[in-house]
Amino acid sequence: MSHVSYRAGTMPHSGEELRQALRQALDRATPLDDLVQLIRALTQYEIRYGMSSSSFLARFEAGELGDDTDLIRWANKIEIYEETKAELDQIVELVEAYAVPVMV
Numbered sequence: 001m002s003h004v005s006y007r008a009g010t011m012p013h014s015g016e017e018l019r020q021a022l023r024q025a026l027d028r029a030t031p032l033d034d035l036v037q038l039i040r041a042l043t044q045y046e047i048r049y050g051m052s053s054s055s056f057l058a059r060f061e062a063g064e065l066g067d068d069t070d071l072i073r074w075a076n077k078i079e080i081y082e083e084t085k086a087e088l089d090q091i092v093e094l095v096e097a098y099a100v101p102v103m104v
Helices: 015-028 031-049 053-061 069-098
Strands: none
Touching: 031 053, 031 069, 053 069
């Protein structure tokens, strides 16, 4: 979830320049960056609706909250958060499994 922004003097002059800028932003992004952005987004939803994401998801899946577009987006963010966290957990496991012990 890399962020790309432009000002009047820095706008890309072609679709190709925009594609290149987006590619570069995606190349710089990491799962950790994505996780931080997702946590921020989930926190905003939790504040807005006055409940935790886990409480929301249980009630949403039980059909108690309806199908408002904003609630569907929240549920989607939770799913993406869980997938991203699982990806990071796998990376940590690999690092721990193959890390060379440091002698002090």
